[in-house]
Amino acid sequence: MAVASKKIPAPDLVPLRRALLSVSDKTGLVDFARALCNIDVELVSTGGTAKSIAEAGLAVRDVSELTGFPEIMDGRVKTLHPSVHGGLLAIRDDAEHAAAMTEHNIQPIDLVVVNLYPFEEVMRSGGDYASVVENIDIGGPAMVRASAKNHAYVAVVTDPADYPRLIEAIKANNGSLPLSLRKELAAKAFSRTAAYDAAISNWFAEALEIDQPKWRAFGGRLESVMRYGENPHQNAGFYLTGEQRPGVATARQLQGKQLSYNNINDTDAAFELVGEFDPVRTAAVAIIKHANPCGVAEGGTLKAAYEKALACDPVSAFGGIVALNRILDALAAEEIVKIFTEVIIAPDATEEARAIVASKKNLRLLVTGGLPDADRAGLTVKSVAGGLLVQSRDNAIVDNLELNVVTKRQPTQREWEDLKFAFRIAKHVKSNAIVYARDLATVGIGAGQMSRVDSSRIAARKALDAAEVAGLKEPLTVGSVVASDAFFxxxxxxxxxxxxxxxxxxxxxxxxRDDEVIAAADERGIAMVFTGVRHFRH
Structure with missing residues (x-):
């Protein structure tokens, strides 16, 4: 049953007299506390926060003085008390609420400064089950939610980055905080607790191996506001989930203008693809356009791999994303910058390579510190009207599959190598996907067609075009192998x-119709291998 509102209007300005501070992240805490003291705000605090403030020589009142009850159970219970939550939730212009505050000696709290136990950090660091559970904050979110609900009278700060702005607002309003700011801080606070609870619920689902929990939530922290989304009329933001898997979200951008929405999407696709290739075994390069590869190759060096990848579709590569599975070196950098490229992403880059890329001031260079592990479990999420599609990541890799030759002819050793290579790529091409490969390089790619035969023909047509550009008498699909992401x-x-x-x-x-397809292969004398695993990608 819904609770009816008493329709008491919120005041525009609320004088700031008392603040409760309880923070895990103590960045900027002392300077902020000092600024509050300088405008005669009484500070109430807990545990380590109170200690930090007192050690800075500032007057601070322990929360136990406010509640008349000590912290107990290793600090698990300290702010869960009517003296705290009454001071946060009271509607001060309501006569009944005011009377209750007087009767129970509850003092109003005008500002709450809370950032939560570092649950996400402990979870990502691989803490054991008990350690992760112990870092689930209870009192913090309760205070945050109470303050945010009662933003008519209480301001709540969950992010140290907001400290300077808050002090400016207090000074500009003669010791008070305006309703507009209190509303904005409340919205941010609810977003923070929502993301926090989402991380906890998803961790539990993973830890307990619950594949489809009854309720699903996903949260993230805003990393940057995009100039626009896929198209200029769409607005967009880039949010970080906190997953510590090397990639575009964890990369350092060494140079170049801000990444766009499409840049991030395409760069992620590119780096996930090269993550399929062991850098100890081989150098690998992927060139991506609109989330599809237009050329991928292995080579003895990054330069050699890039040249082979570029030859697959040099026209489409213009304005593309280049991903590498090894440290970008000078020789590879010199080749890449010869044509217009939007982004280069690699585990790292040598000083010489960085200097070469720096000659193209708008070219983004991202370094990740490592490669994404292609076989790691995880989730992918896609929105649909009124819902979310959530599935486990496609972490099947060809090296771990049971490959079965179904034709009379066995593949040659060279064909085996190219077949595995081609199937790695097909996993990262939009369905229906057809990939021709020869000598560990793509020579024709057909992507995203409604008919598999159309993808096959388009890939062959692209190979003809590439051969013409290269001045070859015949396309490199002659003598190639072909991979399909799903069955024919x-x-x-x-x-x-x-x-x-x-x-x-x-x-x-x-x-x-497998028998029909196998018979056709036998009739034409080709070898064919079944993987037993499909790689649809939509």
């Missing part, structure tokens, strides 16, 4: 690939 429902898609010159194929299998 009919033989026509496979036959199209064979007509383009493919000599071996890799696909999941599982069609009702």
């Amino acid at each position: 429902p009919f033989a026509d898609g496979l036959l199209s690939a064979i007509d383009a010159g493919a000599t071996a194929a890799i696909q999941p299998g599982g069609s009702m």
Whole structure:
């Protein structure tokens, strides 16, 4: 049953006389507390926060004086008391509330400064179950929510970055805080507790191996406001979830203008792809456009891999994203900057490479400190009208699959290497996906078509175009292998690939017409491998 409002208007300005401070992150705490003391605000505090304030020579009242009750149970119970929450929740212009405050000697609290136990940090650091649970804050969120609900009279600060702004507002309003700011701080406070609770609930689901909990929530912290979204008429922001997996969200941007919404989306796709390649075994480069690869290759060096990747589709590579699985060196950097490139992302970059990239002032250079582990579990989320689609990350990698040759002819050793390479790439191409590969480089990619045979034909057509640019007499699909992200429902898609010159194929299998497709492969003398795993990507 809903609780009716008493319709008491909120005052515009509330004089600031008493503040309760209880923070885990003590960044800027002493300077902020001193600024409050300088305008005669009484400070009430708890535990380590009170100690820090007192050690700075500032007057501070312990919360136990306010409650008349000591902190107990290792500090688990200290602010959960009517003297605190009455001072936060009272509607001061309500006669009944005012009478209750007088009767029970409850003093109003005008400002609450709380940041929560570092649950997210402890969780990410790999703390054991008990340690993570112990860092679930109870009193903090309770005070934050109470203050935010009663923003008509109470201001709440959850972010040390807001300290200077708050002091300026107090000074500008002669010791009071305006309603507009109290509302804004309340909205931010509820956002913070929502993200905090989302992190806790998702951790529990993972720890207890609950794949589909009854309720799902996801939260993040605003990292940057985008100039716009996918299109100029859409607004957008970039939020960090706190996952410590190397990638665009954790990268350091060494140079270049701000990343756009599309830059972030495409850079993530590019780096996830090169994360499939062990940097000890090989150098790998992916060139991405609109979240699809237009060229991927392995090589003995990054320069060699980049040149092979670029040759696949040099036209589409213009204005693309380049991802590398090794430290960017000078030789690779010199090649990459020869054409217009939006972003380079790599685990790191040498000083020489950084200097070369610096000659292109708008080119973004991101370093991540590592590669995303392709087989790590995780979640992906997609919004639909009225809901969210949540699934586990596609962490199946070809090296761990049971590959089954279903044709009379076995692949050659070279074909085996190219087949595995091509299937790695197909995982990262929008469905329906067809990838031709030769000598550990893509030579034709068909992406996002409604028909698999169309993807096959488009990939072959792109290979013809690339051959023309390179001055070759025939496309590199001649003698290549072909990978499909899902099964061929009919033989026509496979036959199209064979007509383009493919000599071996890799696909999941599982069609009702597998026998027909295998027979077509045998009739044309190609080798075909089933993976048993599909890689749809929408």
